[in-house]
Amino acid sequence: MSNQKEKTTHKAVRLAIIRIEKARPNIVSDKRKMSVAAVAEEAGVSRALIHRDCPDLLERIKGGVNKGVRQQRDAKHTELNEYKERNRELRSEVAELKAMLAKVQSQNATLIRKNMALSCGSAKNSNITQIVYSK
Incomplete structure (x- = not known):
């Protein structure tokens, strides 16, 4: 019973x-x-x-x-990890772009300096022949 x-x-x-x-x-x-x-x-x-x-x-x-709370926490944790990974990728891209910018700025400064030297030289003396070097 x-x-x-x-x-x-x-x-x-x-x-x-x-x-x-x-x-x-x-x-x-x-x-x-x-x-x-x-x-x-x-x-x-x-x-x-x-x-x-x-x-x-x-x-x-x-x-x-606590099933619902755990599921929410796990979803937020997964989302946070995705954002952290995206942040890492973007930071490396920013560092790469900064390096490229520094290189381009250096080349630009060199070209400006060469341009000024050539224009000053040609303005002072009209008998100067410009020689163009190709790379």
Whole structure:
């Protein structure tokens, strides 16, 4: 007799957990979060009975309590890692572009200096022949 009653309460608790997980409870509010108290109220048993007789279901209840929070945290962590990787890529690109800019600025300064030297030389003396060197 005791074994049959235990099976009945175990089944009632299990079904209450399923109804709360699917957000379709019969007794408690569907806005209520998964907890031992909510499951006990939904199943019509005491919280102590769940703790005493249903340790396997107790783990399922506790696992469902922070499930949403864990999923949000994991999603944010993944998103953060993606942003960090993108930041690393952009920083290396900025460093590469700065190096290219420094090289172009150096070449530009050299060409300006050569241009000034040639224009000053040709303005002073009209007998100067310009020699063009090709690279």
